[in-house]
Structures are given as C-alpha cells and as structure tokens.
Amino acid sequence: MPDPQAPSLMTPADIDDNELVEQAVNGDVNAFNGLVLRYQDRIYSIAYRIMGEPDGAADMTQDAFINAYRKLDTYRGGSFVGWMGRIVTNTCYDELRKRRRRPQTAFEDLPGGDADDGPPIASDSITPEEAALQSDLQQAIADCIRALNDDQRVVMVLSDIQHQSYQEIAETMNLNIGTVKSRLSRARVSVRNCLQAVQELLPPEFRLGDEE
Amino acid sequence: MEPYELTDRDAELLSAYIDDALDADTRTSLEARLEQDADLRQELRSLQQTVALVRSLPDVRAPRNFTLTPEMVGLNDPAPMPQEKPVLKVVPRRRSVWEIAIASAAAFVLVFAGALVVMRVMNDEAPPTDNAMQVAAAPSMTAKMSTERAESTVAIDSDGSIVLAATEAATGGIAESQIVESTPVITIVDGVAIVTPRVNLLTLPQSTPTPAPTQSSVPGSESSQIGLVPPATQEMLGESGGAAGEGDMNDVTQQTFAAEAPESAQADEAVGADDQASVATSTTETSLREAGTGSSSSEDAPSANDADASEEEYSAPEDAFDTELEPMPLENGFSTTEASGYTVELGSLLRLLMVDLYQSSAETPLFKLPGDQVITLRDAFDVFLHILAGVAGGAQSGR
Known part of the structure; x- marks a missing residue:
C-alpha cells in the first residue's frame, strides 16, 4: 500500500x-x-x-x-x-x-474596502514573509483586485488570471455574457483607478494614462 | 490625466476590444472612434496596461500540500463518513431559524414533561393537591391561554400515550363555560394498577395563591378539553377533531415523539415505562394561529381506588389569543407574564404546552442552595425562555 x-x-x-x-x-x-x-x-x-x-x-x-x-x-x-x-x-x-x-466584519469597515477610496492599505492578513516575496507593485495590484466587490473580482480572476473566455466564464458562473462583459469592464476600470493612485510604483511602460 | 468621463458603454467596448471579443462591425466603428478621440485612446491604453499588470501577477506558492488522504474522500472507511464539515452533511436541507427554534422548543418541552413526571413520581409523599382548588384555579389560566374559536382536546391513555387534537369549534359560539371535575384515573392493566394521575397540568401549585377563577360565562369562546381516553379512542378523537372543523381541514399532521419515563414500582402507583407520547394534531392552514391546544402531564395520585376518566372543559373569552397571562405572584417571586410573551410567537401548540408546564414548574425544586433559595424547574424554564427569545429576536432581525 x-x-x-x-x-x-x-x-x-x-x-x-x-x-x-x-x-x-x-x-x-x-x-x-x-x-x-x-x-x-x-x-x-x-x-x-x-x-x-x-x-x-x-x-x-x-x-x-x-x-x-x-x-x-x-x-x-x-x-x-x-x-x-x-x-x-x-x-x-x-x-x-x-x-x-x-x-x-462589515466590508466597508475594512481598510481599502472601496477601490475608489485611493491607495489600498496592505491587508494585515498577509504574513510578512509573503509580503516580502511580493514586489511592491505586485502587492499593489493584488490589493486593488482584493478591493473589488466579490462579483467583479471573481469575473476578473476568471478572465485575467485563468484566461477564460467570456463564454467559459458565463458557463462557470451561470451568468449571461452581457453580465460577464459588464462586470469585467467595471472591474478593470476600478483596478485601473486604484492603480493610478500608486503611479510611482509602476514601471515607466506601465504609467497608466501616459500618452507619451 | 484629464477628467474624461468614460461611460459604462465605452468601458465595456474597450474591455471587450482588449479581449478581442467584439464582432467585426462594432470593432470597426470603435477603431474609427479611437482614431478621432485621443481621450478614448488614452482610456484604452490605461485599461490595456491594467489588464497586462493583472495578468503579470505570478502564481502564489501553495502554503502546504493539498494532497488527499483516503479518509478525506471516504475511502478505507467501513462506514464512510464525510470528513469535511460533517454538520453540513448531516442536515439534509437548510432549516430556517424558526424551524430550529420550534423544534428545539418542542424537544425541550418533551424533556421538560418527562422531568416533571419523574419528579412527581419520585415525590409521591407530597400531599395530594386539593381537587377543588385545582379545578378552580385551572380555568382562569386555561382561559387566558386559549385561542380564538378553537377547541383542543388532550387525552392521555393508560399506557401513557398522549393524544392531542386541536379542533376548530364548529360554530365558535360556545358561550357557556363548564368546569368538569378532574379526577385521577387508575387503570388495571395486566394486573398492574396504572395510575394516570390527575391529567391536569393546568393545576396551580398548591402553595400558590389561587387566582380568582372568574372565567364563568364569558361569551363567545372556545373550549379546551382535557381528558383521559382509552387507546381505542385516540384515533377517533383525532379524526373527530379533524372532521368537526369547519373550513379547510385538509391537512392533518401527525407527529410522534418518544419520551422516556422511568419505571416506578411503587405499591400504589405505577407509570408505564418508556412512555410513548404521540401527538396528533389536526391543523388548518392557520393552525398555528388559531388552533387551540392543551397539554397534560401526570401528577401524584391522591387515591388509588378511583377509576374514572376525567374531563375538563373550560371556556375562554373570544379575544383570549391576545390576552397575555396576568402576572401571578408566586412564592418564588416569578411572574408568568414572560411565558406568554415569548411563547405566543411559537404557535399555540407550543405556547400552551409550555405555559402549562411553566405553570406547574414553580413547585418542582431541582436543588437547594444555602439559605432558603431553591432552584426550581421554573428557574430553568426561565433561562430557556430567555434563550428562546434571543433566537426569536435573531430570526426577526435576520429577515
């Protein structure tokens, strides 16, 4: 055996x-x-x-x-x-x-509970070891994703981390494709706005909104 | 960045454009707009960068191995039991807080009734209670506990089965109040005298100041019947309860609970062991609100010679449902108002059962404290009621 x-x-x-x-x-x-x-x-x-x-x-x-x-x-x-x-x-x-x-815990009471509140505060649920392993930028991205509401976050993870198509996401979440599209676009705009508050962390090629 | 207001529609278009999920026409027209609109181009660029950043996130290393053991998936287990969250597996479906509250209350009542029986049986040296006083005292309580236009029948047969039938009064016009004497019943079964002591839980403790039984001739009422019937009568009782009802009597629920009662080998008193209490309720759609009910339990037999079925009928005022129990100062200082306040929400079946038990619990000491403090069943009941009130409060606030 x-x-x-x-x-x-x-x-x-x-x-x-x-x-x-x-x-x-x-x-x-x-x-x-x-x-x-x-x-x-x-x-x-x-x-x-x-x-x-x-x-x-x-x-x-x-x-x-x-x-x-x-x-x-x-x-x-x-x-x-x-x-x-x-x-x-x-x-x-x-x-x-x-x-x-x-x-x-009321989610609103947590720091960084809203993506539009500005730079998220690093969650204290991450151990220092974990935090050390992540770059500041990765930490910032992760925090911005974390700050999304559940529905948007799940769709974003399915799309941009699991690379599923809209159709696959719709089947996984039992949603129609229109809902998937709208949740995903809102999630992306929220994360974009969230990351813009930590511009200095971004590498030059990722300076959001920089035209030149 | 300029205060460009990206509409939800445009955000969706850009997001889908990034994923190459636009149909050809939409894509063409969006690209034409992007040619013209620098702001929109910038929005697209920032969103593309955002998506790239999110996609750049590396995997996190698992903090431990998540390999499965055979036990986790129920292998190598003679009686496979789910290892994960067994509570969720045991409960077949979600139950509302009310279901849980009522079920636990019912369980408590059964245990409580069993405890009462045990204590009374063991306390058989206690002086027999005064029939007259009991009969006099009981109606006033019954009246307050009764519900609108409903008639309840509770019967205990000689082997301890309890039949409880709730019947809507056919006319609702029973104006007359009756007090029928309650007598203990001794049945001889297989040469053993089985005393079904006074089947009257509506009895006040002897030490309690008797409240004035002024329920007589209250018009427009209902009645509560409490009586002893032989086993053969049980079904009939239940059926007649259902048949007598007016309106929809389409739902007859029967539940059987098993209650344990200790064997008693006293010379003049015997209670069947392993009593089965079967409760048959006939309900209408509004049974919880309208159906009256009653309860029964055993008390000490004042005599071992009477063999007689007792039946009591009480009448109650029409608005009895809304009437809360008046505070009845008892020896231990507890008042009974709390009982109805909490139990009225649980439906009249439980309400009456519990109030009855509550009434008779004040004289049942559980243990004594130094000094003259005595902890009675009533005290235990009060604690339970507070817990119940907490559950009920939680259920209401949870809605």
Whole structure:
C-alpha cells in the first residue's frame, strides 16, 4: 500500500493529466494526488486572488480538490487545470456568498474596502514573509483586485488570471455574457483607478494614462 | 490625466476590444472612434496596461500540500463518513431559524414533561393537591391561554400515550363555560394498577395563591378539553377533531415523539415505562394561529381506588389569543407574564404546552442552595425562555 502522504513519489512528471484522471476515477487517490501536486500552486493562487487572504484560500483549495475528486466522473477531458480552476472558483464564490449572508466584519469597515477610496492599505492578513516575496507593485495590484466587490473580482480572476473566455466564464458562473462583459469592464476600470493612485510604483511602460 | 468621463458603454467596448471579443462591425466603428478621440485612446491604453499588470501577477506558492488522504474522500472507511464539515452533511436541507427554534422548543418541552413526571413520581409523599382548588384555579389560566374559536382536546391513555387534537369549534359560539371535575384515573392493566394521575397540568401549585377563577360565562369562546381516553379512542378523537372543523381541514399532521419515563414500582402507583407520547394534531392552514391546544402531564395520585376518566372543559373569552397571562405572584417571586410573551410567537401548540408546564414548574425544586433559595424547574424554564427569545429576536432581525 503506497503511503498517501508521499504521493509525489508515485507520479512521475511525464504521466499525462488525463491518464492520472483515469487512474483516479478508478479509485487511485495517489494518481489524483499527482494532479494535486502538479496544480496546487495554480489552484491556490486562484483561490488566493478570489478570497484575498491565505487561510480562506487554503481551505477553499482543499475543499476544491476534494470536490473535484468526488465528481471526477463529470470531467469531460480538455484542460484538467481549467476544469479544476472552475471548481475552485465556484467553491470560493459559494463561500463568499455564504459569508455575505452572515457577515462577520462589515466590508466597508475594512481598510481599502472601496477601490475608489485611493491607495489600498496592505491587508494585515498577509504574513510578512509573503509580503516580502511580493514586489511592491505586485502587492499593489493584488490589493486593488482584493478591493473589488466579490462579483467583479471573481469575473476578473476568471478572465485575467485563468484566461477564460467570456463564454467559459458565463458557463462557470451561470451568468449571461452581457453580465460577464459588464462586470469585467467595471472591474478593470476600478483596478485601473486604484492603480493610478500608486503611479510611482509602476514601471515607466506601465504609467497608466501616459500618452507619451 | 484629464477628467474624461468614460461611460459604462465605452468601458465595456474597450474591455471587450482588449479581449478581442467584439464582432467585426462594432470593432470597426470603435477603431474609427479611437482614431478621432485621443481621450478614448488614452482610456484604452490605461485599461490595456491594467489588464497586462493583472495578468503579470505570478502564481502564489501553495502554503502546504493539498494532497488527499483516503479518509478525506471516504475511502478505507467501513462506514464512510464525510470528513469535511460533517454538520453540513448531516442536515439534509437548510432549516430556517424558526424551524430550529420550534423544534428545539418542542424537544425541550418533551424533556421538560418527562422531568416533571419523574419528579412527581419520585415525590409521591407530597400531599395530594386539593381537587377543588385545582379545578378552580385551572380555568382562569386555561382561559387566558386559549385561542380564538378553537377547541383542543388532550387525552392521555393508560399506557401513557398522549393524544392531542386541536379542533376548530364548529360554530365558535360556545358561550357557556363548564368546569368538569378532574379526577385521577387508575387503570388495571395486566394486573398492574396504572395510575394516570390527575391529567391536569393546568393545576396551580398548591402553595400558590389561587387566582380568582372568574372565567364563568364569558361569551363567545372556545373550549379546551382535557381528558383521559382509552387507546381505542385516540384515533377517533383525532379524526373527530379533524372532521368537526369547519373550513379547510385538509391537512392533518401527525407527529410522534418518544419520551422516556422511568419505571416506578411503587405499591400504589405505577407509570408505564418508556412512555410513548404521540401527538396528533389536526391543523388548518392557520393552525398555528388559531388552533387551540392543551397539554397534560401526570401528577401524584391522591387515591388509588378511583377509576374514572376525567374531563375538563373550560371556556375562554373570544379575544383570549391576545390576552397575555396576568402576572401571578408566586412564592418564588416569578411572574408568568414572560411565558406568554415569548411563547405566543411559537404557535399555540407550543405556547400552551409550555405555559402549562411553566405553570406547574414553580413547585418542582431541582436543588437547594444555602439559605432558603431553591432552584426550581421554573428557574430553568426561565433561562430557556430567555434563550428562546434571543433566537426569536435573531430570526426577526435576520429577515
């Protein structure tokens, strides 16, 4: 019996995603864990961008992998990481809606709660180590994304971090394409306005609005 | 940057243009505008840069491995139990706060009734209560607890089953109040004397100053029947309750609760073990609001020789539903107004059950404190009511 705690030993990098999926569907948890190890950074990143803080992102990532394993038989081929990204996005979005129904902290009370309020204040939910790993610019971008409302943020993450098409986003979020377009454009304008407040962080080629 | 006001429409166009998601015509016309409009060009550029910045964000490193264990996904588990959030799995559907509140209140009432029975059985040296006083005292309370144009029947049969039928009075014009004497019932079953003690929870504690039972001849009322019936009568009672109702009587709900009662082997008193309390309620659509009800529990048998079904009928004023219990100063200083204030929201079934139990709980000591302080069941009930009020308050503010 292979040790489930050391699945990386079981899954050489050259095994195809779909092959691992096939083995996992047949009950091989370790095959699935090969996929987990392969894509956990990606999936965690998506969760982190949507949730805006590491603990919730970790919980959602774990839940998403468990959910994915349970409904692996609904995976219809294509990009596994794309499929997985939609699952983690929905897991996060469900959690955010749940939290919205029973808010623990009024979002308006948090610093940087509105994208138009000016430069966001760095969230204290990020550990100093994490912050050190991110450049100031990345931190600023992340904070501006974090300051979006849930609906806009999820659509932006799907589009600009997961690179999904409008059609795919519409299917993932169960929205019509018009709503996707409008949420995405509002999100981009909000982030743009937010970043303009930290112009000095931007590299010259990214000075927003500079014509020349 | 100039104070250029980008319209939502233009923002959508530019955003879709960045994603190359415009149809050919729209794209052409937008490009023509961009040729002419420097401000719009600048908007496009800043948005393009924004998108590029967002897309430039690197992945964050996962803080730990998220590999699954067989236990997480329910493998290698003889009885697969969800590891994640078991509470969510156990509850099959979302329940409203009200459902939870009512369910917990019902559970509490059952436990409470069981506790009362236990205590009374164990306290059989307590002097039998005065029938006359009880009968006199009870109606005034019943009257206050009764609801509009509804008739309730509560019956306890000899094996401890409780039948509770709520019936709308056919005419609503029962003007006459009756007081029928309540007597304990002793049934001989299989050679064992089963005393179903006074099936009258509406009894005031003996030590309580008797409130004036001035409910007589209150017009336009309803009645509450409390009586003992043999098991065979139960169904009939329930059915007649349903049949007698006017209007929509289409929904008959039956619920069965199991209540545990301890066995008592006292010479002159025996209570069936493992009592099953089955509550059958006939309800109309507005049953929670209109249906009257009653409750019953056991008390000490004053005598072991009577074998007689007791039945009590009380009448209540038409507006009884709106009438809160008057404060009845009791020995321990608690007043009863709080009870109706909280329970009235829970529907009359629970309301009456709880008020009845509440009334009779003041004399049931749980334990004594140094000095003369005695903690009674009433005190415990009060705590529960406060919790319930908190839940109800939360439910209302949550709407």
